[in-house]
Amino acid sequence: MQDIFAVNEGHAGENAELFKRKGVFVINLMASPGAGKTSFILGTISGLRERYKIAVIEGDLASKVDSERIRSQGVQSIQINTGGGCHLEANMIKQAIKHLDLDGIDLLIIENVGNLVCPADFSLGESARVVILSVPEGDDKPLKYPFIFQRCDVLVVNKIDMLELTDFNMKRLEDVMRNLNSDVKILLLSCRTASGLDAWIDWVEKELNREGDIG
Amino acid sequence: MQDIFAVNEGHAGENAELFKRKGVFVINLMASPGAGKTSFILGTISGLRERYKIAVIEGDLASKVDSERIRSQGVQSIQINTGGGCHLEANMIKQAIKHLDLDGIDLLIIENVGNLVCPADFSLGESARVVILSVPEGDDKPLKYPFIFQRCDVLVVNKIDMLELTDFNMKRLEDVMRNLNSDVKILLLSCRTASGLDAWIDWVEKELNREGDIG
Numbered sequence: 001m002q003d004i005f006a007v008n009e010g011h012a013g014e015n016a017e018l019f020k021r022k023g024v025f026v027i028n029l030m031a032s033p034g035a036g037k038t039s040f041i042l043g044t045i046s047g048l049r050e051r052y053k054i055a056v057i058e059g060d061l062a063s064k065v066d067s068e069r070i071r072s073q074g075v076q077s078i079q080i081n082t083g084g085g086c087h088l089e090a091n092m093i094k095q096a097i098k099h100l101d102l103d104g105i106d107l108l109i110i111e112n113v114g115n116l117v118c119p120a121d122f123s124l125g126e127s128a129r130v131v132i133l134s135v136p137e138g139d140d141k142p143l144k145y146p147f148i149f150q151r152c153d154v155l156v157v158n159k160i161d162m163l164e165l166t167d168f169n170m171k172r173l174e175d176v177m178r179n180l181n182s183d184v185k186i187l188l189l190s191c192r193t194a195s196g197l198d199a200w201i202d203w204v205e206k207e208l209n210r211e212g213d214i215g
Numbered sequence: 216m217q218d219i220f221a222v223n224e225g226h227a228g229e230n231a232e233l234f235k236r237k238g239v240f241v242i243n244l245m246a247s248p249g250a251g252k253t254s255f256i257l258g259t260i261s262g263l264r265e266r267y268k269i270a271v272i273e274g275d276l277a278s279k280v281d282s283e284r285i286r287s288q289g290v291q292s293i294q295i296n297t298g299g300g301c302h303l304e305a306n307m308i309k310q311a312i313k314h315l316d317l318d319g320i321d322l323l324i325i326e327n328v329g330n331l332v333c334p335a336d337f338s339l340g341e342s343a344r345v346v347i348l349s350v351p352e353g354d355d356k357p358l359k360y361p362f363i364f365q366r367c368d369v370l371v372v373n374k375i376d377m378l379e380l381t382d383f384n385m386k387r388l389e390d391v392m393r394n395l396n397s398d399v400k401i402l403l404l405s406c407r408t409a410s411g412l413d414a415w416i417d418w419v420e421k422e423l424n425r426e427g428d429i430g
Contacts, residue, residue, distance in 0.1 A: 034352025086332035117301035137249025
């Protein structure tokens with residue numbers, strides 16, 4: 001297992017260097033199945049497409065459902081089917097980006113396999129790690145799956161329009177997160193109603209402009 | 216990897232034989248994080264505890280939250296913390312059941328790690344595989360995570376009280392499931408409102424009585 005991680009870190013480092021050279025900001029998006037990753041990507045596209053060039057890599061065990069949803073918005077999307085594999089690895093990304101013209105891309109969003117466990121251990125060369133937790137999953141998920149929540153830059157709490165149907169306690173979630181990961185930025189939103197998406201779009205745009213300054 | 220699977224199958228076979236000899240019906244319960252596994256177990260306990268002896272094994276990466284919820288109902292519960300591991304394996308169950316008096320147990324429910332990918336590949340020696348899909352996750356999950364849905368005996372669709380807040384299409388789900396797994400029994404329920412739990416309790420009770428006849 002140590003070998004697998006070391007090999008992955010090697011590929012991830014190469015990816016990161018390439019992304020930096022090309023000025024591409026890369027988001028590794030992780031969540032449980034059905035937390036709303038694809039809807040979140042569609043909301044992000046809709047908020048940024050006028051000003052930035054976006055591409056998406058979709059990771060799934062099987063099916064092309066997600067990449068077809070992205071492409072229907074006129075955005076380039078590459079589907080990776082892991083054939084049972086429970087996470088994306090840096091080498092898969094390395095192969096996939098050969099099909100992208102990175103010079104023409106500002107933002108690359110990678111939708112990882114829906115899984116709160118295995119993706120946490122595999123860097124892809126990303127600029128930022130974003131985890132979505134959806135309200136119906138419950139506020140106790142960071143207690144039960146601490147590793148992925150410890151290592152994320154942004155925690156998006158999605159489906160806040162469902163709060164009243166649940167006993168989700170935002171204060172309890174925030175307390176646990178501050179303990180696990182004191183630097184995390186927490187954003188509350190609903191992809192269904194678009195409420196709260198603005199703050200996320202602002203965050204990405206700030207990062208994109210910062211990338212531009214450096215590159 | 217083939218070795219890991221073969222070793223697991225060996226332990227699973229031994230577990231299965233022991234469970235059969237002791238007349239214990241064993242459920243391997245799998246789902247995404249937050250689909251409602253623990254609430255479902257609590258509902259099952261409440262429907263059967265008067266007539267049957269029940270024990271629970273809780274699998275989580277970390278924390279004792281779930282086993283404490285079970286114990287608060289006066290039911291014996293053993294917590295397995297995988298420390299980052301993404302699924303339970305048969306050998307973990309073999310060790311855990313040393314702490315149970317199987318002669319005094321009719322039904323053992325094993326709550327697997329919340330994950331729609333890895334648990335599918337590891338038998339535990341169970342009598343039945345039950346997968347929960349919760350409505351907010353969406354009806355497309357069997358398309359994207361086919362392996363776990365292909366190999367289950369019962370598919371429980373939980374949180375049906377949230378149907379109206381989503382675009383979940385039950386017909387679409389049933390069509391996909393019939394293709395993947397034509398023998399699967401599909402039950403619709405809400406652990407929150409207890410609606411539909413009766414049919415599940417009936418199913419378990421039928422299986423428990425069948426076990427009794429054989430043993």
